[in-house]
Amino acid sequence: PDGLAILCAVTDDPAIRELLAGMLTADAADRETGATPGSVFNFIFGPAHLPAPAARPPVFRILPQTGMLCSCRATEHGLVRLQLIGAPAKAGHAHEDKGSFVIEAFGEEIAIERGQMAYDDPRCAMIKYARYHNLLIPEAQGDPLPAQVNPCPTAVTPEGQGDERTLEARIDGSGAWGGLVERWMRTIVSPNPLEFMVIDAMTLPVAGGVSFHLHSRFPWVKSPAGWITRGHRAELKVIPEWKPVGESGDSDFIDGHKDPVFHLVLKAAPERSHLLRTSLGLTRVYSCLASPVSSR
Numbered sequence: 001p002d003g004l005a006i007l008c009a010v011t012d013d014p015a016i017r018e019l020l021a022g023m024l025t026a027d028a029a030d031r032e033t034g035a036t037p038g039s040v041f042n043f044i045f046g047p048a049h050l051p052a053p054a055a056r057p058p059v060f061r062i063l064p065q066t067g068m069l070c071s072c073r074a075t076e077h078g079l080v081r082l083q084l085i086g087a088p089a090k091a092g093h094a095h096e097d098k099g100s101f102v103i104e105a106f107g108e109e110i111a112i113e114r115g116q117m118a119y120d121d122p123r124c125a126m127i128k129y130a131r132y133h134n135l136l137i138p139e140a141q142g143d144p145l146p147a148q149v150n151p152c153p154t155a156v157t158p159e160g161q162g163d164e165r166t167l168e169a170r171i172d173g174s175g176a177w178g179g180l181v182e183r184w185m186r187t188i189v190s191p192n193p194l195e196f197m198v199i200d201a202m203t204l205p206v207a208g209g210v211s212f213h214l215h216s217r218f219p220w221v222k223s224p225a226g227w228i229t230r231g232h233r234a235e236l237k238v239i240p241e242w243k244p245v246g247e248s249g250d251s252d253f254i255d256g257h258k259d260p261v262f263h264l265v266l267k268a269a270p271e272r273s274h275l276l277r278t279s280l281g282l283t284r285v286y287s288c289l290a291s292p293v294s295s296r
Helices: 002-010 014-033 173-180
Strands: 060-063 068-075 078-085 101-105 108-111 135-136 159-162 167-172 183-192 195-217 221-223 228-230 234-240 246-248 253-255 260-284
Touching: 060 159, 068 159, 068 167, 078 167, 078 183, 101 234, 101 260, 108 234, 159 173, 173 183, 173 195, 195 234, 195 253, 234 246
Parallel strands: none
Antiparallel strands: 060 068, 068 078, 078 101, 101 108, 108 195, 135 195, 159 167, 167 183, 183 195, 195 260, 221 228, 228 234, 234 260, 246 260, 253 260
């Protein structure tokens, strides 16, 4: 009835008036029997043709209410975008992702956020785990899946500055790990859109190992200096400027589309205080034939 009433206001079609009259009669009868009335519809009148939509992300922006930092810089090969992920205090319905980041290069997500799937799939609870985000994760004695506190009791808000060329971003994720860490500060320094240095300073209550995690929809290949994942448009090279005591880049679980994801894990030797510098470098891939897997 609501939609027909709006149509009556903008058309002289007698059929619509008659249909509305009939539905109002039926609606009155429904109300007498306690039935739910019809839904409200909105009609938006505008031009028949609209210009093609275009995303115009800012070069640099911090969103303090949601705990996000975003950088989007142009290169001769296309845009490179980084998003550093935090959250307000006690944010519900959240993942264990405080301090994680995403990199999109030349129109392709290369360091990914796995997303979420339908809630009737029991794996939707697993995909929230810290293990499936781009984090530095402390070891927890007897726990193969160390967890962030979720919801996090304190706000985790990125800071930093950036312009068309450079970026420096910082996030204090200490509160997200509860008693597993005393302090964790992640800093990302980028002198240009194709180079990133991820600096993780993590102090533990007692000496223990930590692991650097990074995810891609494309396989990880070991190189002499580190690891490489190659997509259809972008290649990401990861070079730890520290000596991992364990490394792997296997297919591990799925993303929100239920497609496989490849999980890079670099493990550091036990220490009470860790200072890890990990270099990330982007290169443009010009042929999808260079990709080891087909497009989704």
